[in-house]
Amino acid sequence: MERELISSPNLTQVISTHPYILAATIYLLWAERNLRIFQNKRRDLEGVTTVILEAIRAKLSSLSSVKFSVGNRDLCDDWLLDS
Numbered sequence: 001m002e003r004e005l006i007s008s009p010n011l012t013q014v015i016s017t018h019p020y021i022l023a024a025t026i027y028l029l030w031a032e033r034n035l036r037i038f039q040n041k042r043r044d045l046e047g048v049t050t051v052i053l054e055a056i057r058a059k060l061s062s063l064s065s066v067k068f069s070v071g072n073r074d075l076c077d078d079w080l081l082d083s
Helices: 002-006 011-017 019-038 045-062 070-078
Strands: none
Touching: 019 045
């Protein structure tokens, strides 16, 4: 399911709607890079993906002033959030 979410056709729309998604992905990939270089530790692809998705879900679920729309409801459904 996470693979489907990452490769979904509406990912561009989600990123443009919620810039946090792009920022969190870049930040967490950079943190993974630093972990590999400086601490000689690494996570597999599933581990990195899980960390990124959990951070994004946490941020999206913390948004309080979001107006209701079909697009937002679909976004919540895609990210497994309560709408």
